[in-house]
Amino acid sequence: xxxxxxxxxxxxxxxxxxxxxxxxxxxxxxxxxxxxxxxxxxxxxxxxxxxxxxxxxxxxxxxxxxxxxxxxxxxxxxxxxxxxxxxxxxxxxxxxxxxxxxxxxxxxxxxxxxxxxxxxxxxxxxxxxxxxxxxxxxxxxxxxxxxxxxxxxxxxxxxxxxxxxxxxxxxxxxxxxxxxxxxxxxxxxxxxxxxxxxxxxxxxxxxxxxxxxxxxxxxxxxxxxxxxxx
Numbered sequence: 001x002x003x004x005x006x007x008x009x010x011x012x013x014x015x016x017x018x019x020x021x022x023x024x025x026x027x028x029x030x031x032x033x034x035x036x037x038x039x040x041x042x043x044x045x046x047x048x049x050x051x052x053x054x055x056x057x058x059x060x061x062x063x064x065x066x067x068x069x070x071x072x073x074x075x076x077x078x079x080x081x082x083x084x085x086x087x088x089x090x091x092x093x094x095x096x097x098x099x100x101x102x103x104x105x106x107x108x109x110x111x112x113x114x115x116x117x118x119x120x121x122x123x124x125x126x127x128x129x130x131x132x133x134x135x136x137x138x139x140x141x142x143x144x145x146x147x148x149x150x151x152x153x154x155x156x157x158x159x160x161x162x163x164x165x166x167x168x169x170x171x172x173x174x175x176x177x178x179x180x181x182x183x184x185x186x187x188x189x190x191x192x193x194x195x196x197x198x199x200x201x202x203x204x205x206x207x208x209x210x211x212x213x214x215x216x217x218x219x220x221x222x223x224x225x226x227x228x229x230x
Contacts, residue, residue, distance in 0.1 A: 018059075023057050025056075040179060055100070064155070066088050098114050125159050129153065133150070136149040136152075154215045161215070175194050
């Protein structure tokens with residue numbers, strides 16, 4: 001009979017696989033979005049593809065929280081039980097539903113405030129996980145396992161990098177709006193300025209993406225090896 005812990009561990013691994021795999025697709029699509037030698041409609045198609053693929057990492061990131069909490073509880077490394085674990089799952093699933101709404105209904109009236117809520121949730125995860133990890137590493141409580149506290153700290157870094165990468169998407173949105181206007185007016189200087197803005201945002205995003213992959217790989221390493229843990 002398959003142990004319950006093994007099933008949760010399997011789901012955890014699947015989330016890592018889809019996270020890293022989809023992130024690579026996002027990275028490759030971004031190269032075509034930033035190419036100034038391609039026609040605007042083609043670049044916009046790649047941008048739409050990028051946003052669709054990006055839902056894989058966004059979904060995985062959110063689900064990592066309740067799945068990780070469940071695994072930590074099963075191991076006895078997290079002091080979370082019963083109603084608290086159920087509350088984490090409920091909040092995470094509501095957050096996930098909100099994230100999908102934002103992508104599927106970008107022009108709905110509720111999307112703008114939901115986007116702001118999503119951003120503040122991510123900021124809260126960064127602040128909360130960082131504080132929890134640092135206190136636990138210093139005192140050995142409330143997270144008893146040093147490797148798990150380390151994972152929380154790295155996860156906070158991943159979420160922070162995700163926020164920085166979202167800034168690139170906002171820069172692209174502004175850049176493409178400028179590009180459309182310049183193309184309509186046949187403004188060569190405006191076209192070059194818009195392309196420069198889009199390209200600069202892409203170059204800025206590359207080290208963020210690579211560092212994010214390294215942090216995710218480090219999180220997986222700590223989860224598998226569990227150093228300094230019985």
